[in-house]
Amino acid sequence: MDSPPSPPIGLALSRAAKIVGRAFDECLSAAGGSLPTWLIMISLKTHRLGNQRELAAAVGIEGATLTHHLNAMETKGLVTRRRDPANRRIHVVELTDEGERLFHRLRAAAQAHDERLRTGLTPADLTTLTHVLTQMTHNVAADDGGPDA
Amino acid sequence: MDSPPSPPIGLALSRAAKIVGRAFDECLSAAGGSLPTWLIMISLKTHRLGNQRELAAAVGIEGATLTHHLNAMETKGLVTRRRDPANRRIHVVELTDEGERLFHRLRAAAQAHDERLRTGLTPADLTTLTHVLTQMTHNVAADDGGPDA
DNA sequence: TATTGTTATACTCTATAACTATA
DNA sequence: TATAGTTATAGAGTATAACAATA
Numbered sequence: 001m002d003s004p005p006s007p008p009i010g011l012a013l014s015r016a017a018k019i020v021g022r023a024f025d026e027c028l029s030a031a032g033g034s035l036p037t038w039l040i041m042i043s044l045k046t047h048r049l050g051n052q053r054e055l056a057a058a059v060g061i062e063g064a065t066l067t068h069h070l071n072a073m074e075t076k077g078l079v080t081r082r083r084d085p086a087n088r089r090i091h092v093v094e095l096t097d098e099g100e101r102l103f104h105r106l107r108a109a110a111q112a113h114d115e116r117l118r119t120g121l122t123p124a125d126l127t128t129l130t131h132v133l134t135q136m137t138h139n140v141a142a143d144d145g146g147p148d149a
Numbered sequence: 150m151d152s153p154p155s156p157p158i159g160l161a162l163s164r165a166a167k168i169v170g171r172a173f174d175e176c177l178s179a180a181g182g183s184l185p186t187w188l189i190m191i192s193l194k195t196h197r198l199g200n201q202r203e204l205a206a207a208v209g210i211e212g213a214t215l216t217h218h219l220n221a222m223e224t225k226g227l228v229t230r231r232r233d234p235a236n237r238r239i240h241v242v243e244l245t246d247e248g249e250r251l252f253h254r255l256r257a258a259a260q261a262h263d264e265r266l267r268t269g270l271t272p273a274d275l276t277t278l279t280h281v282l283t284q285m286t287h288n289v290a291a292d293d294g295g296p297d298a
Numbered sequence: 299t300a301t302t303g304t305t306a307t308a309c310t311c312t313a314t315a316a317c318t319a320t321a
Numbered sequence: 322t323a324t325a326g327t328t329a330t331a332g333a334g335t336a337t338a339a340c341a342a343t344a
Contacts, residue, residue, distance in 0.1 A: 069334090201325070321322100
């Protein structure tokens, strides 16, 4: 009943993600940004989100953490926050022109990082990777109460 | 010259690693540990390292950061540090009995996490994943001065 | 009262620089 | 002087709890 343990994949993923993630961070830092900034900007550009809680959820952080980053981004002149006239509880976040420029620089940096990452990998490898990451994310998100929970 | 961008794999990896890594953290926390503690313990158990700098390198952190974690682990009674009589500059780190017990609990937690992660994945998926992570780690570690650098 | 967001505070992990101890 | 490790300090990212503003 002791199936061959097979190499600990959580550990391998954790280690690789640490190394690759650091390289990604350095890429973004060198371009004048950071990972949270980049994630926030992507969310602002791709989805049109209704409020900051949705934005925070898209980035994978809490609302207060998002506020923390938005404060810094606003100080740097990358975003503006203004109240929605229709519902003044909602703060509409928008990239400034300077924010747009940084976005383009970060996109270029992220693309360069991606090309480096893909070196030596086949399209099939990348397809499998995407599939595996999706599956693992689901595995971990699932309420683990059992197969019939 | 604009090859089809193909989905940003760095971003996908970053997002998945964040989610899976948090689940891993929670697993280890629930068992009374943390990721750094677990990585340190694994290194202590598997390699027989000569000094703390090697241990830090194996874990992927700086020496001072390792000291920080070892201080906490020593306070909790998980490890002891004593000077090597042959070279009193070297501090030999060893798990206490309580450290051993925690190691076994964390190993069980990590294995449970691994089984959850592997749900819905074929052995071929996992083989590819391991290969891809290894390749990406190399891609990122390489001095990027060019193919003949 | 419920919703939206901010402020205050603190924790974890990490790093760099300066220091002590030993060789 | 060189090596091993520690201490002091700092910074990034995150979170929870309490708060203010709006509906």
